[in-house]
Amino acid sequence: MRFDTDAVRDAWDHAADAYAGGQAAGRDVYRYEFFGPVQVAACGDVRGLRVLDVGCGSGYLARELASRGARVAGLDLSPRMIEHAVATGPPPPIEHAAATQLPPAIEYHVGDAAALPAPLAPASFDLAVSCVALQDMPEPARAIRGAYAALRPGGRFVCSIVHPCGDTPVRRWERDAVGAKRWLCIDRYFDRGPIEYPWNGWAYAFTTTGLHVPLEDWFAWFLAAGFALRGFHEPCPDADVLHRHPDLEAAARVPHFAIFDLARQA
Numbered sequence: 465m466r467f468d469t470d471a472v473r474d475a476w477d478h479a480a481d482a483y484a485g486g487q488a489a490g491r492d493v494y495r496y497e498f499f500g501p502v503q504v505a506a507c508g509d510v511r512g513l514r515v516l517d518v519g520c521g522s523g524y525l526a527r528e529l530a531s532r533g534a535r536v537a538g539l540d541l542s543p544r545m546i547e548h549a550v551a552t553g554p555p556p557p558i559e560h561a562a563a564t565q566l567p568p569a570i571e572y573h574v575g576d577a578a579a580l581p582a583p584l585a586p587a588s589f590d591l592a593v594s595c596v597a598l599q600d601m602p603e604p605a606r607a608i609r610g611a612y613a614a615l616r617p618g619g620r621f622v623c624s625i626v627h628p629c630g631d632t633p634v635r636r637w638e639r640d641a642v643g644a645k646r647w648l649c650i651d652r653y654f655d656r657g658p659i660e661y662p663w664n665g666w667a668y669a670f671t672t673t674g675l676h677v678p679l680e681d682w683f684a685w686f687l688a689a690g691f692a693l694r695g696f697h698e699p700c701p702d703a704d705v706l707h708r709h710p711d712l713e714a715a716a717r718v719p720h721f722a723i724f725d726l727a728r729q730a
C-alpha cells in the first residue's frame with residue numbers, strides 16, 4: 465500500500481468526481497447532520513476573518529465559513545478537487561453575514577499542506593480549519609506546523625479528523641441473527657500506519673488511504689507545533705438526527721469524529 469504525496473494526490477484526483485458529486489448532492493449526512501455543525505460552531509463568529517481551509521477538497525467548509533462572512537483561502541493537494549471547488553463557486557451569504565457588507569469570497573490553491581505556509585503568506589490568517597483531511601495526509605505533523613506558521617499570533621486552528629478510537633486498523637461489527645449491530649470489535653489501536661478506506665455507494669467506488677495513529681500522537685503533534693488546546697469535541701448525533709437518519713445509529717455508540725480547537729500562542 466503506497467502512502468506518499470504522489471499516491472495520495474492520484475487517489476484523491478481519481479476520487480474527486482464521485483466525492484464532489486456526492487457532497488454536492490448532500491450524500492454525506494455525517495457532516496451535514498452532526499459533526500459539521502459542531503465544527504462550524506467551534507469556529508465562532510467568523511465575520512471579517514481571514515480563514516485558511518487546509519485540505520479543502522471540493523470546498524464544503526470553505527463555503528460554510530464564507531457564507532458566514534469569512535474571507536477564505538482553500539488549499540488542496542488534488543487539482544481535480546480544486547476544479548470542483550472552483551466550479552461550485554462561492555455560496556450565497558446567510559443573513560447575519562450580510563452585516564459584513566462584503567460578498568462571500570473564496571480563493572482556491574492547489575498545494576501540499578506539508579509545505580505551508582507556502583504558497584500563502586506566513587502569519588496572515590486569523591483562523592485555520594481542516595475538515596477530516598489531516599488523517600489523509602502522509603505528513604500530518606508537517607501540515608500542522610504549516611497551519612501554525614500560516615496563522616497570526618493568537619490565531620486559531622479548528623480541525624476535525626476521523627476519530628482514531630472508532631476507526632482502528634481492525635474493525636468489525638458483531639451482528640445478531642437478524643443483522644442488527646451488537647457491538648463493535650476493534651483491535652490494533654496502538655498500531656501506527658496507513659489504512660485503506662474503500663468508499664462504496666458513491667457514483668463509483670474508489671479507495672483512499674489514511675493514517676491511523678493513537679489519539680495521543682495527534683495531541684503530541686499539536687502541542688509540539690506550539691498550539692495551545694482550547695477545546696476538544698466528539699460529536700454525537702442527537703435524538704432528532706437519529707429520528708431522521710436511523711442509519712447514523714453507530715455514530716451515537718462509537719466516536720466517529722474528533723474536533724480540536726487550538727490557538728497559536730500570541
Ligand SMILES: C[S@@+](CC[C@H](N)C(=O)[O-])C[C@H]1O[C@@H](n2cnc3c(N)ncnc32)[C@H](O)[C@@H]1O
Nearest residue numbers: 476519520521540541542576577595597600601
Ligand atoms: C476526506 S477529503 C476532505 C475534503 C474536505 N475537507 C471536505 O470536508 O470535504 C481529504 C482531502 O485531503 C486532501 N489532501 C490529502 N493530502 C493532502 C496534502 N498533503 N495537502 C493538501 N491536501 C491534502 C485530499 O486531496 C482530499 O481532498
